[in-house]
Amino acid sequence: MTNKFDYIVVGGGSAGCAVANRLSENDTNKVLLIEAGRSSHPISRLPASFALLIDNPLANWRYRSEPEENTGNREIPIPRGKLLGGSSSINGLVFVRGNKLDYDTWAQMGNTGWSYDDVLPFFKKMENYQGNTSELRGEEGPLKVSEVSDRNPIYDAIFKSGEVNNIPFNKDYNGEDQEGLGYTQTTIYKGERMSAEVAYLRPIKSRKNLTIITNSLVTKLLFEKKKCIGVEVKNKNKLSTFMTSKEVILSGGAINSPQILELSGIGNSSILKKKGIEPIHHLVGVGENLRDHIAPRIIYRIKKEGISYNDKAGGINLIKQVFRYMFKRDGFLALPSAPVVGFFKTRKELASPDIQVHFIPYRVVLKDGKRSLGKEPGITCTVNQNRPESKGSIHIKSNDPNEFPSIKFNFMSNQLDKDTLVDGVKLIRKLMQSAPMKEFCDLEIQPGLDYSSDKDILNFIRDKAETVYHPVGTCKMGFDENAVVDKNLKVHGIQGLRIADASIMPTLISGNTNAACMMIGERCADFIINN
Numbered sequence: 001m002t003n004k005f006d007y008i009v010v011g012g013g014s015a016g017c018a019v020a021n022r023l024s025e026n027d028t029n030k031v032l033l034i035e036a037g038r039s040s041h042p043i044s045r046l047p048a049s050f051a052l053l054i055d056n057p058l059a060n061w062r063y064r065s066e067p068e069e070n071t072g073n074r075e076i077p078i079p080r081g082k083l084l085g086g087s088s089s090i091n092g093l094v095f096v097r098g099n100k101l102d103y104d105t106w107a108q109m110g111n112t113g114w115s116y117d118d119v120l121p122f123f124k125k126m127e128n129y130q131g132n133t134s135e136l137r138g139e140e141g142p143l144k145v146s147e148v149s150d151r152n153p154i155y156d157a158i159f160k161s162g163e164v165n166n167i168p169f170n171k172d173y174n175g176e177d178q179e180g181l182g183y184t185q186t187t188i189y190k191g192e193r194m195s196a197e198v199a200y201l202r203p204i205k206s207r208k209n210l211t212i213i214t215n216s217l218v219t220k221l222l223f224e225k226k227k228c229i230g231v232e233v234k235n236k237n238k239l240s241t242f243m244t245s246k247e248v249i250l251s252g253g254a255i256n257s258p259q260i261l262e263l264s265g266i267g268n269s270s271i272l273k274k275k276g277i278e279p280i281h282h283l284v285g286v287g288e289n290l291r292d293h294i295a296p297r298i299i300y301r302i303k304k305e306g307i308s309y310n311d312k313a314g315g316i317n318l319i320k321q322v323f324r325y326m327f328k329r330d331g332f333l334a335l336p337s338a339p340v341v342g343f344f345k346t347r348k349e350l351a352s353p354d355i356q357v358h359f360i361p362y363r364v365v366l367k368d369g370k371r372s373l374g375k376e377p378g379i380t381c382t383v384n385q386n387r388p389e390s391k392g393s394i395h396i397k398s399n400d401p402n403e404f405p406s407i408k409f410n411f412m413s414n415q416l417d418k419d420t421l422v423d424g425v426k427l428i429r430k431l432m433q434s435a436p437m438k439e440f441c442d443l444e445i446q447p448g449l450d451y452s453s454d455k456d457i458l459n460f461i462r463d464k465a466e467t468v469y470h471p472v473g474t475c476k477m478g479f480d481e482n483a484v485v486d487k488n489l490k491v492h493g494i495q496g497l498r499i500a501d502a503s504i505m506p507t508l509i510s511g512n513t514n515a516a517c518m519m520i521g522e523r524c525a526d527f528i529i530n531n
């Protein structure tokens with residue numbers, strides 16, 4: 001195989017697959033996509049695989065945060081996809097673009113070209129929406145997006161409780177307005193996962209100008225002075241190099257992209273020197289500005305039989321669900337991580353919702369990074385603040401590319417974050433205690449009504465909450481001293497290197513992050529092609 005390409009994309013995840021597809025549309029571009037993980041996992045297309053692969057070393061990096069006081073000195077699990085499709089091959093399949101205001105805020109920060117009006121064409125270009133046609137939705141993109149097919153009387157009760165509490169039913173939270181409760185739009189089509197690999201790579205793998213190599217870890221970027229000229233790759237303990245005549249696009253995700261930059265000598269010089277790395281370019285923001293959605297899970301017991309999937313899929317009933325999936329491609333195994341979602345304002349005067357809630361029609365048990373069905377029938381409500389202000393960091397622990405970086409979330413270090421989460425939990429309680437839900441639920445199992453004061457709720461979050469797996473922001477876009485890339489995703493002070501993945505988000509968006517990452521991939525390819 002030749003080792004010279006026009007473009008080298010590092011990481012075949014949500015953004016990387018989109019970049020590789022669009023750049024190789026022009027057959028004069030020779031494109032190389034390098035992925036550290038395998039090409040696929042046998043169960044990844046099964047929607048329920050999100051629970052089965054959440055801690056599986058064959059498809060997952062399985063990072064953990066450092067123990068921190070604000071989160072009870074626990075190590076919080078950080079699953080990340082390690083296979084083609086990246087985290088979109090193991091994620092919860094919930095499809096959310098985010099709120100218009102998220103992107104308008106990015107533009108307002110000086111990132112012209114990133115307002116909602118600017119990014120909307122790329123969200124549309126990405127998707128093939130199976131719901132009602134609308135000028136806000138795309139119909140010709142590679143990614144099929146469908147409304148969840150599962151129906152359950154408890155979902156109707158959630159919507160009715162919403163009405164009682166002035167929270168409207170929303171038919172399309174990715175359309176005109178995000179606020180309200182609605183059925184989840186999913187990256188599931190005919191009962192199977194649509195990962196970035198399925199959408200963007202599978203249909204074009206025969207392109208002769210696209211080379212994809214898997215099980216190959218990029219250990220560092222190569223430079224000639226301040227110009228990126230290639231990458232070093234480790235495959236089965238053998239090191240090789242691949243060179244670029246145009247650009248390298250780093251799409252390793254929010255944990256790995258800053259790690260690769262630091263290993264390559266780009267970052268805060270004093271951190272690099274301490275780890276034995278010779279700095280090439282001093283950029284203090286590398287690895288800073290880490291944000292994620294910490295999300296307490298409130299669990300209610302369901303008193304009616306046959307409603308919760310703890311009943312419908314627990315024990316021997318799982319066999320029925322397997323047959324149901326085999327013959328009808330629906331039921332428990334075809335569910336996304338949450339079939340109903342809501343976007344709420346904790347204060348009326350807010351311009352857009354400040355919390356998101358995932359409603360899961362069974363009791364979820366999280367233990368040591370693993371996820372299982374509890375025995376008792378229940379419903380789990382996961383609540384997170386949309387745009388947290390607390391910021392953490394990711395930095396290498398040594399110059400060994402195989403050693404995991406140190407990840408510090410610094411959750412709940414901001415008063416607004418604490419207040420919003422507490423108000424979010426209270427809002428869930430109000431909703432779940434409204435008459436339509438009371439017909440189904442009789443007891444708050446977690447945290448339980450003993451946790452009544454704001455301080456109790458905060459203690460519960462500190463001791464129990466994990467995330468909904470949306471780390472972003474560690475190579476943020478912008479122009480201040482902490483910015484790593486500019487508005488065209490070029491690394492400040494370096495030639496021939498862009499970043500396209502969750503790490504470039506200056507702030508966290510109001511929702512799940514997969515769609516935004518694919519949009520960032522589309523956007524990056526467009527910058528390269530049309531600039």
Ligand SMILES: Cc1cc2nc3c(=O)[nH]c(=O)nc-3n(C[C@H](O)[C@H](O)[C@H](O)COP(=O)(O)OP(=O)(O)OC[C@H]3O[C@@H](n4cnc5c(N)ncnc54)[C@H](O)[C@@H]3O)c2cc1C
Nearest residue numbers: 011013014015036086087091092093094218253502512514
């Ligand atoms: C368990 C879980 C559930 C989630 N649920 C949802 C959900 O329901 N909806 C939603 O919208 N979002 C969800 N997310 C988040 C969403 O999937 C991610 O934000 C998104 O996929 C990230 O895209 P990315 O391109 O930034 O990185 P990734 O998709 O993570 O891709 C990075 C890729 O780079 C590869 N890579 C990294 N380092 C190297 C290296 N050194 N050399 C070569 N390759 C490398 C990785 O193996 C990976 O394939 C979830 C995530 C997880 C983990």
